[in-house]
Amino acid sequence: MAPKTAVILAAGLGTRLGGKPKGLLRIAGREILYRTIVLLKRNGVEEFVIVTNGRYAPLYREFLEKHGFEAELIINPEPEKGNGHSLHLAKVGVSGSFILVMSDHVYSEAFVERAVKGNGLIADRNPGWVDVKEATKVRVREGHVEGIGKGLKEWDAVDTGFFVLDDGIFSVTSALEEEKGGDYSLSEVVGRAGIEVTFVDGLAWTDVDTPEDVKRARKMLVKTAVKGTGDGFISRHLNRKVSTEISALLVERTSPNAMTAFTFLLGLLSAILTLANLPLSGVLYQMSSILDGVDGEIARAQMRTSRLGGYVDSLLDRYVDGSFLAFLAYSTLREPLWYAVALLALLGSVMVSYSTERFKGAFCRDAYSEISALRKLPGKRDERVFLTMLFLLYPAQASIKALFLLLALITNARVALTTYLISRKVSQSKTI
Amino acid sequence: MAPKTAVILAAGLGTRLGGKPKGLLRIAGREILYRTIVLLKRNGVEEFVIVTNGRYAPLYREFLEKHGFEAELIINPEPEKGNGHSLHLAKVGVSGSFILVMSDHVYSEAFVERAVKGNGLIADRNPGWVDVKEATKVRVREGHVEGIGKGLKEWDAVDTGFFVLDDGIFSVTSALEEEKGGDYSLSEVVGRAGIEVTFVDGLAWTDVDTPEDVKRARKMLVKTAVKGTGDGFISRHLNRKVSTEISALLVERTSPNAMTAFTFLLGLLSAILTLANLPLSGVLYQMSSILDGVDGEIARAQMRTSRLGGYVDSLLDRYVDGSFLAFLAYSTLREPLWYAVALLALLGSVMVSYSTERFKGAFCRDAYSEISALRKLPGKRDERVFLTMLFLLYPAQASIKALFLLLALITNARVALTTYLISRKVSQSKTI
Numbered sequence: 001m002a003p004k005t006a007v008i009l010a011a012g013l014g015t016r017l018g019g020k021p022k023g024l025l026r027i028a029g030r031e032i033l034y035r036t037i038v039l040l041k042r043n044g045v046e047e048f049v050i051v052t053n054g055r056y057a058p059l060y061r062e063f064l065e066k067h068g069f070e071a072e073l074i075i076n077p078e079p080e081k082g083n084g085h086s087l088h089l090a091k092v093g094v095s096g097s098f099i100l101v102m103s104d105h106v107y108s109e110a111f112v113e114r115a116v117k118g119n120g121l122i123a124d125r126n127p128g129w130v131d132v133k134e135a136t137k138v139r140v141r142e143g144h145v146e147g148i149g150k151g152l153k154e155w156d157a158v159d160t161g162f163f164v165l166d167d168g169i170f171s172v173t174s175a176l177e178e179e180k181g182g183d184y185s186l187s188e189v190v191g192r193a194g195i196e197v198t199f200v201d202g203l204a205w206t207d208v209d210t211p212e213d214v215k216r217a218r219k220m221l222v223k224t225a226v227k228g229t230g231d232g233f234i235s236r237h238l239n240r241k242v243s244t245e246i247s248a249l250l251v252e253r254t255s256p257n258a259m260t261a262f263t264f265l266l267g268l269l270s271a272i273l274t275l276a277n278l279p280l281s282g283v284l285y286q287m288s289s290i291l292d293g294v295d296g297e298i299a300r301a302q303m304r305t306s307r308l309g310g311y312v313d314s315l316l317d318r319y320v321d322g323s324f325l326a327f328l329a330y331s332t333l334r335e336p337l338w339y340a341v342a343l344l345a346l347l348g349s350v351m352v353s354y355s356t357e358r359f360k361g362a363f364c365r366d367a368y369s370e371i372s373a374l375r376k377l378p379g380k381r382d383e384r385v386f387l388t389m390l391f392l393l394y395p396a397q398a399s400i401k402a403l404f405l406l407l408a409l410i411t412n413a414r415v416a417l418t419t420y421l422i423s424r425k426v427s428q429s430k431t432i
Numbered sequence: 433m434a435p436k437t438a439v440i441l442a443a444g445l446g447t448r449l450g451g452k453p454k455g456l457l458r459i460a461g462r463e464i465l466y467r468t469i470v471l472l473k474r475n476g477v478e479e480f481v482i483v484t485n486g487r488y489a490p491l492y493r494e495f496l497e498k499h500g501f502e503a504e505l506i507i508n509p510e511p512e513k514g515n516g517h518s519l520h521l522a523k524v525g526v527s528g529s530f531i532l533v534m535s536d537h538v539y540s541e542a543f544v545e546r547a548v549k550g551n552g553l554i555a556d557r558n559p560g561w562v563d564v565k566e567a568t569k570v571r572v573r574e575g576h577v578e579g580i581g582k583g584l585k586e587w588d589a590v591d592t593g594f595f596v597l598d599d600g601i602f603s604v605t606s607a608l609e610e611e612k613g614g615d616y617s618l619s620e621v622v623g624r625a626g627i628e629v630t631f632v633d634g635l636a637w638t639d640v641d642t643p644e645d646v647k648r649a650r651k652m653l654v655k656t657a658v659k660g661t662g663d664g665f666i667s668r669h670l671n672r673k674v675s676t677e678i679s680a681l682l683v684e685r686t687s688p689n690a691m692t693a694f695t696f697l698l699g700l701l702s703a704i705l706t707l708a709n710l711p712l713s714g715v716l717y718q719m720s721s722i723l724d725g726v727d728g729e730i731a732r733a734q735m736r737t738s739r740l741g742g743y744v745d746s747l748l749d750r751y752v753d754g755s756f757l758a759f760l761a762y763s764t765l766r767e768p769l770w771y772a773v774a775l776l777a778l779l780g781s782v783m784v785s786y787s788t789e790r791f792k793g794a795f796c797r798d799a800y801s802e803i804s805a806l807r808k809l810p811g812k813r814d815e816r817v818f819l820t821m822l823f824l825l826y827p828a829q830a831s832i833k834a835l836f837l838l839l840a841l842i843t844n845a846r847v848a849l850t851t852y853l854i855s856r857k858v859s860q861s862k863t864i
Contacts, residue, residue: 307794308858314790315783315851322779330772339771340762343778347754350782351747357786358746360793362739419747426740 002044002116003097003164007090008036009083009186010052010060010103011076016210021056023103024063027214028221028251029302032106033060037069038303039112040099048072049093050103051086053079084184088173095167102161106217108204108224115162120196121145122164123157129206129220130158131213136187140197148191157197159187160205169193218301222247225300226293229368230356232380235293239382243293247301256299260313263291267320271327278332278400282392285324289385292317314353317381321349324388325407332400341404348411352379355418363426371421379414434476434548435529435596439522440468441515441618442484442492442535443508448642453488455535456495459646460653460683461734464538465492469501470735471544472531480504481525482535483518485511514617520605527599534593538649540636540656547594552628553577554596555589561638561652562590563645568619572629580623589629591619592637601625650733654679657732658725661800662788664812667725671814675725679733688731692745695723699752703759710764710832714824717756721817724749746785749813753781756820757839764832773836780843784811787850795858803853811846 010023010033017025023033037048048071052060057075064071072093076086087100099116101107107115115122123138137155139147148159172193176184204224206217222244231240250259270284295313299305329342356367356374368374384407391403442455442465449457455465469480480503484492489507496503504525508518519532531548533539539547547554555570556562569587571579580591604625608616636656638649654676663672682691702716727745731737761774788799788806800806816839823835 308855311790311794311854312851315787315847318783318786319779322775322783326772326775326779329775330768333771334768336762336766339765339774340758342771343754343758343761343775346775346778347751347758347782350779350786351750351754354750354782354786354789355747357790357793358743361789362743362792364796415747419744422743423740 003099004045005047005049005094005096006040006045006099006101007049007051007087007094008033008071008101008103009086010050010056011079011086012083012104013053013079017208017214021052021059021103022208023050023052024059025104025208025214026252027106027208027217028298029304031063032208033063033103034067035303036101036103036105036107036112037067037071039107039109040101040116042109043112043116045099045116047093049074049090051076051090052103053077078182081183082180082185082188084173084176084186084189085182087186087189088170088177088182091167091170091173094170097164097166100163100165102207104209105161105205105207106220107160107162108220110224111160111162111200111203111205114200114203115160115198116164118198118200119164120198121190122160122162122200123197124160124201124203124205125157125199126202127158127160127205128202129204129216131216132158134209135159135207138197144194144196145190146194148187157199157201159190160200161207162205163190163195164198165195169195218251219248221301222251222297225297227296227300229366229375230380231375232382233378234386235380235382238386239290239293242290244297246291247294247297250294251298251301254298256295256302256304256309259291259295259298260309260316263288263295264316264320266291267316268323271320271323274324274327274331278328278392278395281324281328282389286385286389288320289382292381314357318350318353321381321384322346325349325404328388328392328400329404332395332397333404338401338404341401341408344412345404345407348379348408348415349381349384351415352381352411352418355415355422359422367418367422371425373421374418377414377417379410384411435531436477437479437481437526437528438472438477438531438533439481439483439519439526440465440503440533440535441518441522442482442488443511443518444515444536445485445511449640449646453484453491453535454640455482455484456491457536457640457646458684459538459640459649460730461736463495464640465495465535466499467735468533468535468537468539468544469499469503471539471541472533472548474541475544475548477531477548479525481506481522483508483522485509510614513615514612514620516605516608516616516618516621517614519618519621520602520609520614523599523602523605529596529598532595532597534639536641537593537637537639538653539592539594540652542656543592543594543632543635543637546632546635547592547630548596550630550632551596552630553580553622554592554594554632555629556592556633556635556637557589557631558634559590559592559637560634561636561648563648564590566641567591567639570629576626576628577622578626580619589631589633591622592632593639594637595622595627596630597627601627650683651680653733654683654729657729659728659732661798661807662812663807664814665810666818667812667814670818671722671725674722676729678723679726679729682726683730683733686730688727688734688736688741691723691727691730692741692748695720695727696748696752698723699748700755703752703755706756706759706763710760710824710827713756713760714821718817718821720752721814724813746789750782750785753813753816754778757781757836760820760824760832761836764827764829765836770833770836773833773840776844777836777839780811780840780847781813781816783847784813784843784850787847787854791854799850799854803857805853806850809846809849811842816843 136159137152267288273281359367568591569584699720705713791799
């Protein structure tokens with residue numbers, strides 16, 4: 001059971017980032033704190049306590065109001081002192097177990113899902129997105145903190161800034177208040193308490209201190225925004241590598257819907273271009289296929305996904321493919337027989353999607369998640385588009401006919417296999 | 433709250449139907465009692481008590497075992513006496529409120545859904561599927577039974593054989609046991625008790641006493657087995673009228689899967705026939721479109737629907753349509769431009785289904801139920817097939833070109849409008 005309360009420490013003065021509150025820094029179109037609050041809410045947290053300073057408090061209040069979030073704001077009048085004091089001040093807003101997070105840490109959904117189920121300090125033995133030199137390290141002994149600090153020589157894991165504590169911790173902060181006159185760090189609290197450590201390894205999270213960190217966090221959000229259950233071979237090995245770079249460039253500048261519209265128009269343009277220049281039309285078609293990943297990546301990185309967006313995108317993809325094949329057939333084929341092949345290629349292309357989407361409609365489950373063999377079957381859109389581009393590089397009649405024949409065979413065979421796999425799965429398992 | 437227990441009276445000797453237990457009579461491939469038990473289970477009933485006679489008991493036991501149903505069997509050693517005694521015997525298996533039904537009544541799902549929520553005697557003021565002459569009538573006064581019997585001169589409604597009672601009724605049966613030496617009818621119990629009446633009017637149910645009743649019950653099951661949310665104009669006014677007649681003929685003889693396969697092959701045959709005889713191919717295509725309703729009707733009437741069946745049927749429909757357009761284009765068109773139109777017509781045909789099925793995949797809701805305007809938009813399969821048949825009756829080049837152009841326009845306009853309606857619906861309502 002994840003705790004129902006979260007304390008967010010946001011009193012620190014972000015001197016290396018222009019003195020603005022770091023929690024309100026927008027990365028990939030969303031404030032860091034927006035992400036943290038939404039992800040914690042999705043994982044069962046209902047009450048939020050934000051400890052900040054007098055100067056930032058109005059800004060945080062405005063932020064909370066804008067998004068309709070509710071949170072108790074506690075003001076630390078001495079933010080220049082260590083952040084241990086900020087935790088101590090949260091005492092009035094907390095009872096029982098609670099989550100403690102830093103306002104300048106960016107966490108992925110996968111990380112938060114695991115971390116809320118942990119205990120004590122959540123530490124990462126395999127951090128992929130932090131500057132380890134600058135990170136706070138932890139030495140662990142028998143599952144508890146033995147040592148903690150940036151300069152630790154021997155250490156086991158990196159402090160993720162995410163804690164699952166209970167109010168017993170305030171006896172430690174109370175003692176430190178007296179000893180140190182209120183000036184002590186969270187690390188000192190943790191070290192003194194020798195709290196439990198839970199390892200959550202290798203999932204995406206990072207902290208933000210410098211402009212370089214901001215860039216890294218953005219890249220992390222985009223790279224981990226790939227959904228990918230329906231990705232084919234070309235997507236995994238080529239399209240996604242390029243599209244995530246493009247998404248990282250565009251994620252602060254554009255909306256998912258604008259990208260959907262742009263990609264659709266580029267796809268239509270590539271179809272029309274078959275009338276003029278076949279190799280170029282193929283290359284443009286492949287470019288639109290790469291860009292096709294960008295709207296979804298941006299939407300996920302910006303936490304702006306919508307089922308309607310996915311719906312429209314999926315319809316437009318079918319229209320781009322249909323138009324491309326129609327224009328290509330019109331501008332290259334002459335014999336009725338080959339037109340019939342083109343008609344079957346077009347039918348198969350749409351049916352590849354239809355066969356998996358209709359499954360979702362009937363069973364409310366994702367076909368690719370339910371039947372992993374489907375992921376390996378060739379014939380997905382990314383593969384078809386790439387194949388089309390290859391065949392159009394040398395646009396002889398024979399190669400275009402071969403392309404249509406190949407598409408007709410691959411796609412319709414894929415649909416037949418999909419139906420077979422789905423029938424087998426459904427008759428085997430009574431849970432669907 | 434519907435009761436958790438149901439008592440089924442099945443001791444009567446079905447003399448007019450060959451002396452076999454009427455509850456085990458198969459109508460549309462299922463025993464009457466199978467239907468009743470499954471429908472009651474779907475509506476919250478967990479315990480079943482069946483009162484039968486010594487001769488039928490082994491047959492009922494076998495039936496229960498075959499279907500994995502659990503029920504308490506109570507034997508009435510004097511079945512020739514009135515069925516009031518059978519109810520009295522059920523006393524040992526019942527406490528609190530319970531449902532009482534007759535084993536020789538066939539109820540539709542819609543009826544059972546409403547009836548279980550009623551109180552006392554469930555009566556129908558507008559019975560559509562019973563022989564009123566033979567039915568038990570009820571006169572109602574201030575919401576309670578005032579008179580009951582076949583020969584009643586003045587009456588308000590027909591007794592549906594479905595009751596929602598509580599164990600207080602057994603004080604009435606106990607009194608009648610003494611008075612009449614165990615020989616009294618359920619009607620006498622109900623009349624004496626003057627129980628409450630709930631009207632459930634005009635929903636499908638019937639009782640089975642004679643071979644004519646069996647036929648009527650079969651027809652009722654088939655006619656009420658039309659799903660119809662996605663039916664277009666031609667389906668509602670032509671196809672369904674024919675298909676339900678065919679289903680009534682075939683429902684005892686064939687399985688839904690066999691019909692799906694047969695209809696698919698007929699559709700493919702009609703596509704191939706475009707090479708030889710266009711008017712005939714169109715007529716055959718329309719015939720396959722009519723038959724396309726039969727597998728679903730039979731499946732629902734036989735209580736054998738499966739999501740996999742619906743899934744495969746939907747894919748096969750797309751392939752029939754795609755093949756028909758491909759073969760038709762191959763055998764009639766010669767100019768590239770018209771092939772391009774044919775490609776767009778084929779694309780649109782598949783996309784009409786794709787656009788609603790993809791909605792279901794994304795939102796787990798039925799587009800036609802959510803957005804009723806979609807039902808009125810032209811361009812559904814039944815309408816396209818009928819249109820195709822009409823244009824092929826006079827198979828000149830011009831009329832076939834007009835057909836392809838019309839199909840391309842109607843279908844793709846429908847998809848655009850569907851997307852618009854769905855977008856509007858989704859942005860208006862936050863509940864989707």
